[in-house]
Each structure stands twice: as structure tokens, then as C-alpha cells.
Amino acid sequence: MLNDITLGQYFPGTSPIHRMDPRMKLILTIIYIVGVFLVKSFAGYAVAFLFLYLIVRIAEIPFKYLIKGVKPLRFIIIFTFLLNLFFLTGETPLLDIGPVHLTREALFNAVYFSLRLVFLVMGTSVLTLTTSPVQLTDALERLLHPLQRFHFPAHELAMMMTIALRFIPTLLDETDKIQKAQMARGADFESGNLIQRAKAMIPLLVPLFVSSFRRANDLAMAMEARCYRGGDHRTRLRELRYTRLDAVAAVVMCGFIVVIILEGRIFG
């Protein structure tokens, strides 16, 4: 069961979006986020929606994957919606029953801010759906590289992420094993209230921690034996190269931002 887990939500493919340089995708995603914040009206969201839809079609990922990405955040979105709806004041009342005052402006803001969240999540989903965690780590390391001059541990950060990714399946496997071993000895992980169940996790977590430390020690030894000496003078098997594709994507994203800014001027 634990063997077929996928890391992150990467949706493998060979579309132009998949083939883009991960650094460019990361940068453009950040620009897109800024763009979403610049949206002033529903017309702007319509543009953003069209834009996203176009990208998803090019990336050849089913649109429902983007909806799926929003799902875990539905409570935050609903919460934002309700908060805005009931606690904002405005001039044009819609509904006025007892303590409940609804105004037109509040309704507008509720929908507006909720949509902003939805678009933020969907946009970043495009990044994680089309970029493998390994590529993302690579991109982060290289984008943060210039900061190394100011003693920012870019290489170390990327190394930690890689190792974490590498060991997630291993540790899940081990958790499964320990859980079964403890259940065979009569441990009960499923019944009781929250506190009892949390307590039942102790015999699971302690061995897991102990073995993680042993693994860390082994891995450090193995890395040293293979000449690991930090990020200096290190080369990489896969080099990242910007191509025409990235230039085209950058231009398209610029176009999107310009449209959004114009929209802000016209409708804002």
C-alpha cells in the first residue's frame, strides 16, 4: 500500500509546460501570484481563469486536478467567505434580519477574496503538477545560489530537501512495519478518545525516531565516503538551461500581467 505513494502531486508529461526550465516556472509562478493580487474586478478573474485554463490545456493535465488542489483548502476559503460576508460593513444593505446585516459591498468582498485564494492555489498547483520535486529542488538551489555570498545556505537547503524526499517512502515503510509489530504485541491505535490515541502513538514514534537517527548517522558516513564536502566546487549531472520555450512563456506571462493591470485601471 505504501509502495505506490506519489511524492507531491506531480503529473508526469512531456508538454511544453513540463519541458520548461523549472527556474522559469518558479519565477513565473511568483509573478502570477503578484498578478492575482493586482486583480481588481470579476472581469479580471475571468481573464485569469481563461489564462489558467489555457495553460492547463497546454500542459495536458485534466482540469479536475486543479480543483482537487483547492479541496484541502476549502475550509479556509469558506471561512474567509463567511468572515467577509458578515463582518464587513457597507452602504447598500441586502438583508437585515435581527443581528445579521448583509451589504452589497460585503458580499462583493466575500466573493472577491475567496476567489483570490482559489486562483492562488490553482496557479501554484500548475507548478507542482508539471514539475517533479527533484526539479523544484534543483530550481530552488540555483535561484538561491547568488544569496550564498551572504552566507545563505542554498546548497544545504536543497540537499536537505532532496534527502527528505528520498527518505519519505523509506520512513513510511518503516512506520508501517513498526505499527504492525506493535499491533502484534497488542498495541491499539484505533480506539479511544483523542488523548488516548495520541498516547498510543508513542510506541510508534519512539522507535521511528531512534531509527531515524541511526539512518542519519549511516547516511552521513556514506556521504563522506563518497567525497561529500558541501556545495563548493560541486558540479551537477543535470544542468538547467533556459530555452526559447522559457522566453515565450515569459512573454506570455508579461502579457497576462499587462492585461491585469489595464483591467485594474479600467474597472478598479
Next chain:
Amino acid sequence: MAEQRMDEDRILATDVTYRYPDAERNAVDQVSMRVKRGEFLAILGHNGSGKSTLAKLFNALYVPESGTVLMCGMDTRDDELVFEIRQNAGMVFQNPDNQIVATIVEEDVAFGLENNGVPPAEIRVRIDEALKIVNMSEYARKAPHMLSGGQKQRVAIAGVLAMKPKVIVLDESTAMLDPSGRAEVMNTVHRLNRDEGISIVIITHYMSEAATADYVIVMDDGKIRLTGTPRKVFSDVETVRSLGLDVPPMTGLAHDLRHAGIDIRPDVLTVEEMVEEVCRLS
């Protein structure tokens, strides 16, 4: 060329002593030994006999307290040479899960080369070569956690191989594998020894693995107790057993038969040899 000389020493340890911090006894005590070019050495010993510690002294993971370890002529105490020593003396560890660093097989094989600053184009060539030698080419793009134990160890060997080492040290690398995984790894290692002329040092519990080596060293209490060809070492059944180790099953059987008064060679190692001996009797 001196490099080509057959009697060249790959590892030369002289009176090596090492003690872990805060330990009361020396883990390795006055050990002297050598591994020549193309030689296949097995180090045996029960748990805590110092055999793994000795292995880590070969590639400067540990530095001897007294005595010297020369790896391909380089002193492991010289800080400047550490990385060259480790490039020449590859090491494969026990737990296949705890020595793979990257999330994709070929990237893990590339890890050592990346550390040494090898240009990307050459890394590509060398990892393809290394994966081919260990018969793992088709798994190059796979995630390590999808592989079997034997396959993971072969990836680890490829990672070492890509560095073009002169010696490969396997520190109980088959201990956690099932019989078929063990056979995979041992076959690979023997092939490397035979075809590429790489010196091999295996540290093992398995007598059957040790029996295939050119030389065997038996350690106990940090000291070398027995040394010689497997045939010579294992025929001393009493001593081997007194050191908490077993002898290969056929050697044990020959020993028992001799005790029962049957005149049979004491240094039988394999079933085939035993068959030959028994047939000779009648």
C-alpha cells in the same frame, strides 16, 4: 609503468591501532596487513571484533591513533589527500536504504562525481558505464525505493564504480539481503575483480562468501588471529570455531569425518570437492 606492476600494494596497514572516543579497549589493535592489486580479501570476525572499524580506516573515515594506513600509497592521515583516497577506495555499506542519497537512481550514481566536480558531460558517460557494468541500466530513471535490496546494493556499487576506484570495500553489504540479492551482489563484485582488476575487500559473516576470496583474515578482539587462503584458514576448524565463527559446511563435515577416523582431506571447501574426496575413498 609502476602502475602496472602486479605486486603493487593497494592497501598497506602497518601496526594500526584505533580506539573509539571513551572506549576502554582498542577497537583495532596493532593490525598489519596488505591488499595487492587485483586481490580479493575477506575479513571475518564476530560482532565487535573490529572488522568494520578496520574497513573504515582504509578510506580515512577513521584515522589511526598509531601506525599507518597507506591507500594506494597515500597516507590516510594526510588531510590534503582525504578526497583522493576516498575516490580510490570506494565503500559500500550494510544498509542499502541508508546510503542512497538521491531520489533517482542515476542521480545517486552521479553523487560522488558531482562532489568531485567532474564536468556534467563526463558524469553522464561514467554513470551510464557504471550502471551497465552492474546491469542496472534499465533502472536509471527509477526511484530507489522501488528497487529490491540486491538492486539497491548494485546501485550503491555503481555509485562507487563511477569514481573509478582501485579498491572497493564492502562492509557487510550482503548482510541485509535475501539469498538471491546476496548472489547478485557477490557475482557483481567477483566480475569487477576479474574483469576490471579492482581489488576487493569484503567484510562478512558468511563463510560461503569468504570461501571465494583469495585471502581471508580472521579478526578477534581487534587483532588478526588467522590469515591465509580460505582453504588454509578454514581447515583449522578448532581455532575458527573458538573465535565464534563457523566454517563452511563441507569443511565442517570433513573435520567430523576425520574425527570419526575416515581419512579425508581437511581443507575441503565445496560440495564438489567433497564428492571428489568421498569417491576417492571407495
